[in-house]
Amino acid sequence: xxxxxxxxxxxxxxxxxxxxxxxxxxxxxxxxxxxxxxxxxxxxxxxxxxxxxxxxxxxxxxxxxxxxxxxxxxxxxxxxxxxxxxxxxxxxxxxxxxxxxxxxxxxxxxxxxxxxxxxxxxxxxxxxxxxxxxxxxxxxxxxxxxxxxxxxxxxxxxxxxxxxxxxxxxxxxxxxxxxxxxxxxxxxxxxxxxxxxxxxxxxxxxxxxxxxxxxxxxxxxxxxxxxxxxxxxxx
Amino acid sequence: xxxxxxxxxxxxxxxxxxxxxxxxxxxxxxxxxxxxxxxxxxxxxxxxxxxxxxxxxxxxxxxxxxxxxxxxxxxxxxxxxxxxxxxxxxxxxxxxxxxxxxxxxxxxxxxxxxxxxxxxxxxxxxxxxxxxxxxxxxxxxxxxxxxxxxxxxxxxxxxxxxxxxxxxxxxxxxxxxxxxxxxxxxxxxxxxxxxxxxxxxxxxxxxxxxxxxxxxxxxxxxxxxxxxxxxxxxxxxxxxxxxxxxxxxxxxxxxxxxxxxxxxxxxxxxxxxxxxxxxxxxxxxxxxxxxxxxx
Numbered sequence: 001x002x003x004x005x006x007x008x009x010x011x012x013x014x015x016x017x018x019x020x021x022x023x024x025x026x027x028x029x030x031x032x033x034x035x036x037x038x039x040x041x042x043x044x045x046x047x048x049x050x051x052x053x054x055x056x057x058x059x060x061x062x063x064x065x066x067x068x069x070x071x072x073x074x075x076x077x078x079x080x081x082x083x084x085x086x087x088x089x090x091x092x093x094x095x096x097x098x099x100x101x102x103x104x105x106x107x108x109x110x111x112x113x114x115x116x117x118x119x120x121x122x123x124x125x126x127x128x129x130x131x132x133x134x135x136x137x138x139x140x141x142x143x144x145x146x147x148x149x150x151x152x153x154x155x156x157x158x159x160x161x162x163x164x165x166x167x168x169x170x171x172x173x174x175x176x177x178x179x180x181x182x183x184x185x186x187x188x189x190x191x192x193x194x195x196x197x198x199x200x201x202x203x204x205x206x207x208x209x210x211x212x213x214x215x216x217x218x219x220x221x222x223x224x225x226x227x228x229x230x231x232x233x234x235x
Numbered sequence: 236x237x238x239x240x241x242x243x244x245x246x247x248x249x250x251x252x253x254x255x256x257x258x259x260x261x262x263x264x265x266x267x268x269x270x271x272x273x274x275x276x277x278x279x280x281x282x283x284x285x286x287x288x289x290x291x292x293x294x295x296x297x298x299x300x301x302x303x304x305x306x307x308x309x310x311x312x313x314x315x316x317x318x319x320x321x322x323x324x325x326x327x328x329x330x331x332x333x334x335x336x337x338x339x340x341x342x343x344x345x346x347x348x349x350x351x352x353x354x355x356x357x358x359x360x361x362x363x364x365x366x367x368x369x370x371x372x373x374x375x376x377x378x379x380x381x382x383x384x385x386x387x388x389x390x391x392x393x394x395x396x397x398x399x400x401x402x403x404x405x406x407x408x409x410x411x412x413x414x415x416x417x418x419x420x421x422x423x424x425x426x427x428x429x430x431x432x433x434x435x436x437x438x439x440x441x442x443x444x445x446x447x448x449x450x451x452x453x454x455x456x457x458x459x460x461x462x463x464x465x466x467x468x469x470x471x472x473x474x475x476x477x478x479x480x481x482x483x484x485x486x487x488x489x490x491x492x493x494x495x496x497x498x499x500x501x502x503x504x505x506x507x508x509x510x511x512x513x514x515x516x517x518x519x520x521x522x523x524x525x526x527x528x529x530x
Contacts, residue, residue, distance in 0.1 A: 052413035054412065054413060067415070069415035072415065073414060074410050074414055081407060084430075084431050084432060085424075089428065093414070093416065093425070094414070096416070097414060155413070
């Protein structure tokens with residue numbers, strides 16, 4: 001366990017009743033982008049939810065060295081947006097956490113909210129309720145919420161899924177903006193191609209083990225047989 | 236499956252019938268004269284409704300230009316509406332604070348359980364009993380009515396609200412929790428906006444309910460149109476009672492229409508403009524005439 005890690009997993013055992021993965025011991029540092037790959041139902045989402053504090057670890061623990069309020073950004077698989085509220089309201093939930101108490105706090109929150117909305121290119125939809133937006137636009141709203149929050153660790157569960165290339169590019173450039181400021185990102189990803197494009201590390205969960213690869217190590221794996229070898233029955 | 240459902244409904248109906256038979260102890264003869272009694276009562280005492288209730292009262296002297304504004308119907312209805320409005324708003328504020336404490340998905344059991352028990356206790360007394368209690372404690376008048384309805388609204392609306400909160404999707408709550416939003420922030424910024432449609436519907440329903448029950452609590456002296464209904468009942472002026480009942484019915488229908496309009500701002504139906512029957516008929520007519528042209 002290194003001291004400068006923002007997240008350290010210490011023999012962490014995840015699962016609801018039964019352990020899904022053998023004890024995990026890993027560190028996550030600033031600026032890393034980690035993609036979690038693996039077949040469905042293997043425990044990718046459970047790992048993210050455990051780190052987010054929504055599921056208790058079965059054994060072991062983890063040190064999250066970020067501020068409890070606002071230090072951790074989370075985009076669940078179904079995005080967690082308030083569907084009946086406007087885009088601006090949803091994004092402001094993130095800004096609320098990143099702007100401290102001050103005399104100008106309401107102005108600052110508003111500025112940060114609209115800055116994030118502009119970055120994600122949804123300024124025309126700012127005053128529309130989220131339920132009226134398409135799936136891709138809703139994903140941009142969830143990303144804008146995290147961008148406005150400026151967390152030190154961002155957790156995202158398959159939030160690039162079903163996005164066209166334009167939206168993927170927009171969302172990823174926003175994520176990179178956060179990473180440049182030192183945010184670490186852990187994303188569950190279904191598409192290996194996406195993972196190769198943006199990740200610096202790959203966590204592959206297979207046969208109840210979490211395998212940790214740097215991107216270089218991952219790229220060295222024989223491409224023609226990687227899916228068969230590593231993702232098993234996924235496709 | 237269809238037959239099973241039919242069978243269950245039939246058995247339930249049979250059980251209900253048997254229970255009713257037990258309740259009336261087989262004395263169905265009382266029903267025989269009931270209908271004819273109703274017809275006689277309606278024709279002789281209630282019909283036609285006496286619309287004098289919409290004319291100015293003889294005392295105090297009316298100083299308004301339009302007589303209607305000094306009438307029993309208007310004054311009583313306005314008082315009932317005011318009592319219902321105030322108690323619905325006060326009750327809603329009380330209910331929303333308590334229901335967010337009572338919802339199991341928002342609060343731990345050691346907070347939610349006592350609040351639920353408190354809400355059940357408040358709800359177990361009907362508004363009429365609350366009204367009698369407050370009339371005894373603080374005397375006749377609209378304040379007793381307001382307090383009685385407010386208490387009942389808190390108990391009733393509180394339950395409806397925490398059940399709606401518990402049924403909401405979990406992912407916005409989880410996102411808020413993981414991000415580190417405080418409990419109060421989650422309630423105000425996630426739970427209330429996400430359930431705004433239900434909350435608006437409930438508040439409008441409660442307002443309508445309070446208007447209807449305003450008539451009942453008026454009977455025990457807690458103000459409103461019920462006070463006048465009670466007076467007319469005592470003097471056997473059923474035609475005036477009937478006129479006031481029609482007035483209440485019209486107001487309840489108007490509140491329902493208002494509710495529909497208010498909710499259209501937040502529900503998903505407003506997102507897609509549905510074709511009206513008229514539009515569909517016109518378009519069908521156009522299509523028919525076009526195909527006629529081609530032929």
